Structures are given as structure tokens and as C-alpha cells.
Amino acid sequence: MTSSTHISVKDIGVHFTLGRRLIGKPPVLRAVDGVSLDIPKGCFFGLVGESGSGKTTLGRAMLKAVPITTGHIKYDDGDVQYDIATIGKDELKDYRSRAQLIFQDPYAALSPRMTVRDIIAEPLEVMGITKTREETDNRVREIAAKCRLNLEHLRRFPHAFSGGQRQRISIARALVCEPKFIVADESVAALDVSIQADILNLLKQLQQDMDITFLFISHDLSVVAHTCDHVAVMYLGRLVETAPTRSLFNAPRHPYTKALLSAIPSLDPDDAGRAQRLSGEIPSPANPPDGCRFHTRCPHAREKCKIDVPKWRQMADEHFVSCHYAEELAEASEPVPAG
Amino acid sequence: MTKPLMSVKDLTIQFRTDEGIITTVNEISFDIAPGEVLGLVGESGSGKSVSAKALMRLNAGNAIYGPKSSIVLNLDDGPVDVLALRREKDMQVVRGGAVSMIFQEPMASFAPAISIGDQMVEQLLVHTNMSKKEAREHSIDMLARVGISEPSKRIDQYAFEFSGGMRQRAMIAMALSTSPKLLIADEPTTALDVTIQAQVIDLMKELVDEYGMGILFITHDLGVIAQTADRVAVMYLGNVIETGEVRDVIRHPSHPYTKGLLNAIPHLHDLDRPLTPVPGDIPSPLERPTGCVFHTRCAYAIPGKCDREIPSPNTMSPGHTSACFVAKEIHNNEAEAVA
Numbered sequence: 001m002t003s004s005t006h007i008s009v010k011d012i013g014v015h016f017t018l019g020r021r022l023i024g025k026p027p028v029l030r031a032v033d034g035v036s037l038d039i040p041k042g043c044f045f046g047l048v049g050e051s052g053s054g055k056t057t058l059g060r061a062m063l064k065a066v067p068i069t070t071g072h073i074k075y076d077d078g079d080v081q082y083d084i085a086t087i088g089k090d091e092l093k094d095y096r097s098r099a100q101l102i103f104q105d106p107y108a109a110l111s112p113r114m115t116v117r118d119i120i121a122e123p124l125e126v127m128g129i130t131k132t133r134e135e136t137d138n139r140v141r142e143i144a145a146k147c148r149l150n151l152e153h154l155r156r157f158p159h160a161f162s163g164g165q166r167q168r169i170s171i172a173r174a175l176v177c178e179p180k181f182i183v184a185d186e187s188v189a190a191l192d193v194s195i196q197a198d199i200l201n202l203l204k205q206l207q208q209d210m211d212i213t214f215l216f217i218s219h220d221l222s223v224v225a226h227t228c229d230h231v232a233v234m235y236l237g238r239l240v241e242t243a244p245t246r247s248l249f250n251a252p253r254h255p256y257t258k259a260l261l262s263a264i265p266s267l268d269p270d271d272a273g274r275a276q277r278l279s280g281e282i283p284s285p286a287n288p289p290d291g292c293r294f295h296t297r298c299p300h301a302r303e304k305c306k307i308d309v310p311k312w313r314q315m316a317d318e319h320f321v322s323c324h325y326a327e328e329l330a331e332a333s334e335p336v337p338a339g
Numbered sequence: 340m341t342k343p344l345m346s347v348k349d350l351t352i353q354f355r356t357d358e359g360i361i362t363t364v365n366e367i368s369f370d371i372a373p374g375e376v377l378g379l380v381g382e383s384g385s386g387k388s389v390s391a392k393a394l395m396r397l398n399a400g401n402a403i404y405g406p407k408s409s410i411v412l413n414l415d416d417g418p419v420d421v422l423a424l425r426r427e428k429d430m431q432v433v434r435g436g437a438v439s440m441i442f443q444e445p446m447a448s449f450a451p452a453i454s455i456g457d458q459m460v461e462q463l464l465v466h467t468n469m470s471k472k473e474a475r476e477h478s479i480d481m482l483a484r485v486g487i488s489e490p491s492k493r494i495d496q497y498a499f500e501f502s503g504g505m506r507q508r509a510m511i512a513m514a515l516s517t518s519p520k521l522l523i524a525d526e527p528t529t530a531l532d533v534t535i536q537a538q539v540i541d542l543m544k545e546l547v548d549e550y551g552m553g554i555l556f557i558t559h560d561l562g563v564i565a566q567t568a569d570r571v572a573v574m575y576l577g578n579v580i581e582t583g584e585v586r587d588v589i590r591h592p593s594h595p596y597t598k599g600l601l602n603a604i605p606h607l608h609d610l611d612r613p614l615t616p617v618p619g620d621i622p623s624p625l626e627r628p629t630g631c632v633f634h635t636r637c638a639y640a641i642p643g644k645c646d647r648e649i650p651s652p653n654t655m656s657p658g659h660t661s662a663c664f665v666a667k668e669i670h671n672n673e674a675e676a677v678a
Contacts (some may be wrong), residue, residue: 050532051503162620163383192382193559197603198616219532222605249610263537265562265605269585277541277569278534281504 351405
């Protein structure tokens with residue numbers, strides 16, 4: 001995992017203007033506000049946070065699926081280098097075959113009017129990757145086998161499949177053009193638990209076989225813990241902590257990360273009551289708090305947190321956090337509750 | 340323990356559809372005592388929501404209840420045979436009177452064009468003798484009780500003005516304002532962020548202690564069950580396959596399906612443990628397997644037996660039963676593994 005950086009996000013901002021005003025400037029919602037992170041090549045990178053934290057918007061910015069307001073995203077897969085923020089039309093076409101998205105809901109993501117073969121073949125045809133029908137069919141069959149779909153399934157329509165099978169179809173569609181970078185946005189959230197493990201194992205397998213870099217967006221920390229190499233935690237448009245998975249789960253430094261971890265319901269019925277509860281809910285990103293954005297819900301917040309924005313600091317090897325009191329809190333921290 | 344509050348016996352529910360008659364619930368039985376939380380766990384399509392709706396007679400008109408089915412609600416002034424209720428007016432006792440329900444999607448469960456207060460007052464006028472003024476005061480008290488700040492202002496707002504967590508709190512306040520004997524909670528925390536889920540679970544625990552009603556808690560999340568339920572019933576394809584005290588079932592799962600579910604979910608305290616999916620997909624309800632419903636996905640299936648004979652519940656320990664031919668072996672293996 002010490003290989004080169006595949007995607008380097010520098011101080012990226014995605015701002016949306018809310019409505020119009022006759023006089024004065026309309027309010028601006030900063031869905032992503034000054035985020036920087038590096039994703040190494042071949043990494044399974046997790047991005048977690050509550051709804052409204054901006055994790056989906058950040059993922060889409062990396063795919064140039066939302067307009068980027070400020071900052072740069074450097075993409076370098078060894079063959080080509082792009083700045084996604086300023087990428088031109090022709091380059092974007094090429095980038096689309098290198099970076100793909102797997103959606104959350106496998107029921108909504110597949111056209112009910114197309115056969116599975118046509119769904120998987122569409123990216124190849126649209127991007128003009130294959131020249132003949134035979135070539136297309138070969139590619140479709142190859143990727144279908146990798147995603148553990150039966151060849152006889154290819155003639156059927158999506159309605160004939162269960163949630164897990166549909167998610168395998170949408171994975172096959174994302175992978176058929178042999179992308180180097182995949183954003184998987186809540187790709188197992190809509191699946192039953194018994195199927196979820198199957199899809200996670202499949203994604204890991206494909207990542208290793210095809211040497212893909214993954215951005216795995218999820219609200220479920222236990223899924224991220226089991227799947228990802230490196231994790232970034234977002235809150236209200238900003239990163240609060242990034243670390244290698246083990247380091248993050250064994251020694252979380254930011255109070256928000258700790259609270260997220262302790263909120264996961266433990267499988268041990270006698271483990272109740274140890275959890276550290278967060279009061280209130282995530283504030284509106286249209287009107288975020290001053291200083292540290294987490295101070296309104298933080299059990300350790302002090303005066304300084306209301307005024308000063310905490311710096312992004314290194315705590316340990318590859319472990320970064322933005323909290324004024326991370327050192328103090330780390331000493332006082334309890335072990336992670338069993339989950 | 341005298342009489343259970345709610346007693347369900349041999350409940351069978353079928354639906355008449357264009358594709359034929361579909362059996363969604365097959366001869367299930369369970370009791371709920373006053374003050375007890377019974378967890379009903381299962382994947383989508385296992386029949387858990389349909390069973391819960393039967394308790395309130397909320398299933399669609401094409402539902403057929405089997406001839407042996409019985410649902411009896413024991414109230415202070417005598418038992419109510421729920422399935423024998425014919426007139427809509429008589430059904431009010433199980434629809435907000437003695438039985439209340441919290442739904443999964445709080446946004447979809449409130450009328451968007453009627454204020455929260457008017458909806459709360461309306462049901463109090465239907466189910467109690469309160470005057471309009473008393474009902475409004477009681478509703479404000481209930482909103483305060485579930486932790487909504489400024490309840491006298493909030494009560495005149497509409498559902499869209501509430502955040503997800505607050506809507507679910509308001510839903511709980513509304514369900515509890517008629518002081519029901521039994522509360523049915525259908526995936527009440529699934530649509531919420533983990534931090535908010537933890538708050539709602541804490542709130543529900545407090546309210547059980549305070550009001551002493553029985554709760555049927557439906558979820559697909561075994562962690563949520565471990566933290567809330569006293570007893571648990573695991574459903575698969577319309578059958579209850581294992582039931583018992585929550586500690587017994589989670590520590591000594593005795594049905595291959597329960598065991599499979601526990602192996603499929605990520606455990607935070609053991610990140611190295613591989614995730615093992617339950618093999619295969621859930622069969623379509625149109626193609627219910629013969630014999631044991633789980634044999635098509637079961638690693639322990641005995642050819643010639645499990646695909647022909649239907650296993651009856653085996654008692655593992657007092658109150659802990661598993662409908663499996665090899666339940667004893669699995670139970671003993673699990674006991675060894677834990678020891």
C-alpha cells in the first residue's frame with residue numbers, strides 16, 4: 001500500500017447557491033468545505049459520516065458529477081494525469097472510462113426495459129471501447145463470470161433478480177470498461193445482512209484481481225472497519241479524522257469518531273449503557289456553527305472550540321485529526337466497545 | 340406471569356395475487372407479556388411486517404388468514420379476538436386504542452398538510468374521552484417527554500419542519516399518547532443515523548420502564564435487538580425458526596440461519612474475522628421450498644430429510660427453541676466455541 005498516490009484532493013469545495021434574492025447575495029450551502037486527502041493506488045478507502053456530512057458530494061466531485069467550486073483533484077493512474085476540477089471535455093470522456101460509480105439502490109439503478117446483457121454492455125458501446133458485437137459479448141461474459149453471474153442470466157430482465165444479484169449486475173456494469181477508480185456509494189446499505197457480506201467479499205476480490213482503487217462511502221462503521229484499508233470521517237462538509245483502519249478503530253482521536261463508534265448497537269446484550277451519547281442532531285450545512293463545527297454536540301467542547309477552527313494535525317503514522325484537545329482526549333479514552 | 344398480553348397462535352397469512360396464492364406467514368406462534376420487549380428479526384420478505392400488521396388488522400384486502408390462526412389480545416375487561424373483528428369501528432381497539440404502531444418512515448407516516456399537533460389531537464379525540472383542549476395539552480406534554488424542545492411551538496409545525504430524528508420522536512409521542520398496552524415498532528430506527536438511532540433506542544428503553552407496555556420490536560439488525568429486546572423470534576420465509584431469551588439466542592444460536600446471520604455481520608471487536616455470507620439468495624415466496632424452508636441455503640442440510648420433512652421446534656433450554664433437525668448439535672458446538 002506504499003505505492004503512488006492515485007487521487008489527491010487539495011482543499012476542495014463544493015458550494016451550492018440556495019435560491020435567489022432581489023437584494024444582496026443568496027445564501028450558500030457548503031456541502032464540501034476545504035477537504036484535502038490522498039488516496040493511494042489500490043487502496044480500499046472508506047468515507048464515513050452521518051447524512052448531511054457531505055460524503056456523497058465529495059465522492060461525486062471526484063467523478064466530476066457535481067460542479068467543483070474551489071480546489072483541485074489530481075488524478076494519476078500511471079497512464080494519464082488529470083486535474084478533475086478543470087478537466088476538458090475530451091479528457092473527461094476518457095476519464096469516464098477510468099472512473100465509475102456503483103449506486104446504493106440496485107432496484108433503482110437498473111433499467112427494467114433492458115436485458116442484463118444490454119445493461120452491462122451499454123458502457124462499452126457508449127464509450128466505443130469495443131468495435132464488434134462479438135467483442136462486446138466476450139467482454140460482457142468475462143465480467144459477468146467475475147461477478148458470479150450465470151451466463152443464462154444475461155438474457156433476462158432485472159425484475160427476475162433478487163437484491164444481491166442486482167447489485168452484482170450493477171457492479172459488472174461499473175467494471176466492464178475496466179476502470180481504475182470506483183466510487184461505491186452506500187453500495188451495501190440496501191441489502192439484507194446475509195447478502196451484504198457476499199457483496200463486500202466480491203468487491204474486495206475484484207479490487208485485488210483488477211487492481212482498482214476504491215472509494216467506499218458508507219454510514220456503517222462496522223462495514224467500513226471490515227472492508228477498508230484507510231478511513232476518513234466527515235462532519236458537516238469537513239474531514240475530522242483520517243487514519244489507517246486499525247489505528248482509527250483501536251485509537252479514535254476525534255470525539256465525533258468516538259461517538260460514532262460507541263453508537264453502534266453492540267451484539268452483547270450486557271454491553272448496554274457504556275455508550276457515549278451525542279446529544280442533538282447534525283446542524284444544517286447551510287448554517288454551520290463557527291469554530292469547530294462539532295462543538296455544538298461535542299461532550300468535551302470548551303470556549304476555544306466555539307471560536308477557533310481546529311488545525312489539521314498529525315497524531316500518529318498516517319493518522320490525522322482536527323480537534324484542539326485530541327492529545328488530552330486520547331489519554332482519557334476508553335477501549336472501543338465490542339460490536 | 341399470568342396471561343400474556345398478546346397471544347398469537349398458528350398464524351398463517353396468504354395473499355391472493357395475479358400470480359396465485361402467496362404464503363407469507365406460515366403457522367407462527369408467539370406471546371408478548373406486559374412490559375416485555377419481543378424482538379422479531381428477519382430479512383426482507385421474511386414476513387415480519389405482515390405479521391405485525393395482522394395484529395392491527397392493517398393488511399390489504401387480499402390477505403387470507405388461515406383457519407387455525409388466532410390472535411388474542413388480553414385486556415383488563417376481557418380478551419379480544421382480533422381476527423374475529425369485522426367492523427372498522429370495532430377494530431379501533433387494535434388501531435391506536437390498546438395497540439399503537441411506530442412505522443419505519445416517519446416522513447411517510449405523517450400527513451404532510453396537517454400540523455403535527457392536529458394529528459396528535461385527532462387520535463386522542465377518537466380513542467379517549469379528552470376534550471380538544473385537554474388533548475392538546477396532553478400532546479404538548481408527550482412531545483416534551485420524548486425530548487422535543489419548545490413543544491408548545493413545535494406542536495403547530497408540520498412534518499417537513501422536523502428533522503428525521505425529531506419526526507421519529509414525534510411518532511413515538513403520538514403512539515404513546517393513548518397509553519397503549521402494546522406498542523408495535525416496525526424498524527423504528529432503520530432510517531436514522533447511528534447517533535440518532537442510539538438516542539431513540541435509549542428513549543424507548545426509558546419509556547418501557549415508565550409505561551410498562553409490551554413492545555413488538557421489528558428489525559433486521561441483530562445489534563439493535565441485542566440492545567432492546569428481552570426475547571427474540573427469528574423469522575425466515577414466513578416461519579419462526581428460532582426463538583428464546585435474547586442472550587441465549589445470540590450467544591448460543593441453534594439454527595443454521597441464525598448462526599449464519601451472526602457470522603455475516605461485521606463485529607467491531609474482531610476485525611480479522613472474515614465475513615461469511617449465508618450462501619445463495621432468499622427464494623421467491625412463489626417458490627417456497629418443500630420440507631425445511633431453509634434447506635436450499637443450509638450447510639447442514641441432510642439430503643432426503645431436510646428437503647422433505649418439516650422440522651418441528653426443538654427445545655434447547657427453557658424458552659429457547661429451534662426448528663431444525665440438527666439444532667442440538669449446532670447448539671452444543673456453539674456452547675463449546677464460547678467456552
